[in-house]
Amino acid sequence: MEQKDKTIEVIPYNKQKTNSKKNNIKDNDLDSKHHQALIDRIENTTIEREKSAKWVRRVIAGWLGFTASAVMLGGSGIFEFSDVVLSVLLGTTTANVLGLGFIMLNDLFPKDCCN
Numbered sequence: 189m190e191q192k193d194k195t196i197e198v199i200p201y202n203k204q205k206t207n208s209k210k211n212n213i214k215d216n217d218l219d220s221k222h223h224q225a226l227i228d229r230i231e232n233t234t235i236e237r238e239k240s241a242k243w244v245r246r247v248i249a250g251w252l253g254f255t256a257s258a259v260m261l262g263g264s265g266i267f268e269f270s271d272v273v274l275s276v277l278l279g280t281t282t283a284n285v286l287g288l289g290f291i292m293l294n295d296l297f298p299k300d301c302c303n
Contacts, residue, residue, distance in 0.1 A: 237296055244292040248285050255281040 255277055262269045269277070 241292055241296060244288045248288055251281060251284050 258267070258269070258277060259274070261267045262274065
């Protein structure tokens with residue numbers, strides 16, 4: 189069996205082949221507009237990814253700070269936490285850090301891009 193080439197060719201629109209200079213100018217104009225639209229989309233996506241990465245870092249840092257404070261206050265005797273509460277607090281912290289980090293990394297580095 190013959191193995192097919194896995195290269196994907198992106199064709200933004202179908203061009204009609206004509207010999208007219210007017211149509212060639214329109215095709216070039218459409219190519220440049222399409223190219224500019226792709227560049228704008230990539231720039232906007234990059235900005236949004238940076239915003240979401242900053243938000244995730246802040247949420248993780250805040251949650252870790254809250255958890256560390258709660259554990260220290262519990263250890264110093266100011267608050268008394270049962271074993272179940274401490275287990276839930278540490279479990280949700282671990283899930284939060286791993287889950288949000290995983291989501292952020294998948295968004296920044298998608299698997300189907302740039303192969």
